[in-house]
Amino acid sequence: MDSSNPVEDLARLRHEFGEHGGVNMSIEASSTFTVVDPATMPDIFAGRKGPDSGGCYLYGRHFNPTVYNLGRQLAALEGTEAAYCSASGMGAISAVILALCNAGDHVVASHTIYGGTWALLHDFMPAKTGVKTTFVDSNNVAAVKAAITDKTRLLYVESQSNPTLRVADIPALAAIAHEAGIPLVVDNTFTPLVLSPAHLGADIVVHSLTKFIGGASDLIGGAVCASADFIASLMDLHTGPLMILGPTMDPTVAASVAQRIPHLPLRMKAHGDRSLALAERLAALGVSVSYPGLPAHPDHKLLERLRHPDFGHGGLLTLDAGDEDTAMALMNTLQNGHQFGFVAVSLGYFDTLMSCSATSTSSEMPDDALQEAAIQPGLVRMAVGYTGTLEQRWGQLKAALEATGLA
């Protein structure tokens, strides 16, 4: 796909028919596939023939037609040559890192990333593989450059960092990575459509489909979007981590995710509009709010330069309640006193989800790492939903802030 408008590419891709002419894709439930011409079996195992290159489907842990089809939609969404899906975002992220690194290799990563990814790089990989990571402030280009060694195999950042919502300068980071001959890997979970990392220079884009793309907090999934060669290497029957480690997406999940992609643009816009409106009102009230759509955000200008104009500034904001007890009191009042959202981890749901990051989704990080990443003890991450009316939600939020002494 060479159009720069992902929505048009997706519409074109959706204009295909299911097995019996259905408007939705068919779910291929088979775990194994008939090789009609037995002589092609060795070529398929050797990777010389595949579903699109004179071979056929083989086995459900390898390519499955329904998951393959969703992969094509995600490749169109991100503007990459190819994509494939996994059972979770962590399945996608760990497969990419394991594909790029061998024992003793090195990674440079942002010091502010999802706690699970931080734990994978900081603890799990060194213990199991000897792959070590240097964590840096990825908004400091000189620090990123200085951290790269001749053993570094990838540069890893999040498009908007979890939970501090710092925006990655993807073109600048891509230039540094490419100068060093390594790929830039971007986790675009927080900003599908808002940012298109591959168009901005990233080589590999990973997603947790569990979040905005899934949109209903009812499934777990992940995806890797990259060159056809890289996706083929992940799926290599003998060496590919998505094949060997087996974080396989179920085809029923793939069909379900595909049902949500057509309204992803509408949902991202709705999340962004509501987030901006609430953030503006919070700022006007004097609450310590951070949202990349506000001019006061340190990366506002950067985001204005990089983002697609049609899908807002993202669906997350943070507010600093000062300390953990006040943060808990605020969330308790919002959820149990006003029916404003849920105290729950995750994001991209149609209702607001809120959590205190330092003791939840970033709890893998010790105090010094939390401090370095500016994840304050009272920081409340709000993944803003679009249910109800703005006035109703603002009334609830304002009342809860007043009740907890924050406004």
Ligand code: PLP
């Ligand atoms: N990337 C980011 C930015 C996340 O916030 C998360 C989960 O919260 C993940 C990846 C992991 O995704 P999953 O839970 O689908 O494995």
